[in-house]
Amino acid sequence: MFNDFTADYLVGLAGGGFRPQPKVSGRLSSYDGLLMEAVGLSLPVGTVCAIGTGESRVEAEVIGFRGGRTLLMNLGGPAALLPNAPVRPVGPPGEAEVGAALLGRVVDGAGKPIDGLGPIRGAGKWPLAGKIQSPLDRGRVLQPMDVGVRAINGLLTIGQGQRVGIMAGSGVGKSVLLGMMVRAAKADVIVIGLIGERSREVSDFLETKVAGAARARSVVVAVPANHSPVLRIRGALRATAIAEAFRNEGKKVLLIMDSLTRVAHAGREIGLALGEPASARGYPPSAIAMLPSLIERAGTDVHTGGSITAIYTVLADGDDGNDPVVDSARSILDGHIVLSRALAERGV
Structure with missing residues (x-):
């Protein structure tokens, strides 16, 4: 009873x-x-x-x-x-926190804030893998993009909605060039993905390149090299998803990802762990096939008028221009800028 x-x-x-x-x-x-x-x-x-x-x-x-x-x-x-x-x-799989609540914040690959400023409140949601978009919804590249570097603006002009790669070996100056763009680029929002870099470089980049007014309009996704490969790939997807959400609001977004090669390295670790056969330079097919799906998410939206101008750094291992990642990125990107080690050593 x-x-x-x-x-x-x-x-x-x-x-x-x-x-x-x-x-x-x-x-x-x-x-x-x-x-x-x-x-x-x-x-x-x-x-x-x-x-x-x-x-x-x-x-x-x-x-x-x-x-x-x-x-x-x-x-x-x-x-x-x-x-x-x-x-x-x-x-559940596949959602990223997005929106104005992230401006000025630094998050990791899981979306957790790591800047000591407390939790992020009022953020929206966006699929990590993005939303399927018809090719006819993509706008043409018609307007120039001021990236804040006179040499690029004058000689290697980048258009709004374009996808460009900065290709070079290690220590040639890719990160310095990105820092100049972060400080002076004419964009509503700047989304920065620091994927697979050294922890010291991440801290230095935030303190010296993303400061002052640039910090207030920026979102940083930082996943250093000592994090798991799954988290590194999630970081790249999260940075792109955040940029997509701002584009959906009609904003002009500059997406900077350093580096695309580290994303491919993470894909290689996962693919080999799953037993995939290694092909060129030890990269399994899935590691290279992942790059087009990531890069193709940038561009212009004809419905909202917003755009994602994406700049990816591509590390040429051993200064080899025929590295599988370099070769694949070159075929997918709209353009590329190659930095010369010989000029860098001369201090040019």
């Missing part, structure tokens, strides 16, 4: 439309330091899961399936995991 309190409580739950929902959970069956395998749960690719409990709890993203097992990759730091650790989904 129920007492009166229990009966009233159950009636209240029924009246409030309460419906108990089962909790999806699996267990960790394999972990080799990079790739995790879980059994007992079926989740879409891109879902974020929590693995383990207490202090050993880490987050991982679903990246594929194999033989009835779910494959995941760690999003955080060292994972002190045990066999049969619980695996639970904690977030």
Whole structure:
């Protein structure tokens, strides 16, 4: 027999439309330091899961399936995991926080603020992978874009909505050139993706290049090289999604990504972990195929009048102009600027 309190409580739950929902959970069956395998749960690719409990709890993203097992990759730091650790989904795949609430802020690949200014409130949502757009919705490149560098404006003019690559070896001056653009470019919003760079360089870039008035109109997505490859790719997707949302509002956006090569490196790590065959320079097919889908999201929207002018740095490993990433980017981008090491060494 129920007492009166229990009966009233159950009636209240029924009246409030309460419906108990089962909790999806699996267990960790394999972990080799990079790739995790879980059994007992079926989740879409891109879902974020929590693995383990207490202090050993880490987050991982679903990246594929194999033989009835779910494959995941760690999003955080060292994972002190045990066999049969619980695996639970904690977030849906594919959404990024966007909007004016992010202006002046610095976030990581997961969208968490890392600038010490507190949580981001009032942000909207936008698909990480972007929204499918018809080719006929893309506008032509008609207006010049003032990037704040006279040599580029006068001799290598960039148009609004154009996708341009800055190609060079290491230490030639790509980051310095990007800093000049951030400070002086004529754009409503500047979205900066620092992907796979050294942590010291990220801190230096923020303190010396993104300061003053430039900081107030900028959004920075910083994912240093010591972060997981999944998080590095998420950082590139997040920066592009933020730029797309501003373009959808009719704004002129300058998207700067440093560097496209580090994104391809992250794709290579994931592809090889999944067992894909390595082709040119060790890059699996998925690592190179990922670049067009990322670059093609920039451009002009004929309906809103907004545009994304994208500038990607492409690191030529060993100053090799035929590097697979350089060669692929050259074929997809609207134009490219090649920095000469010989001129840089002469101080020109």
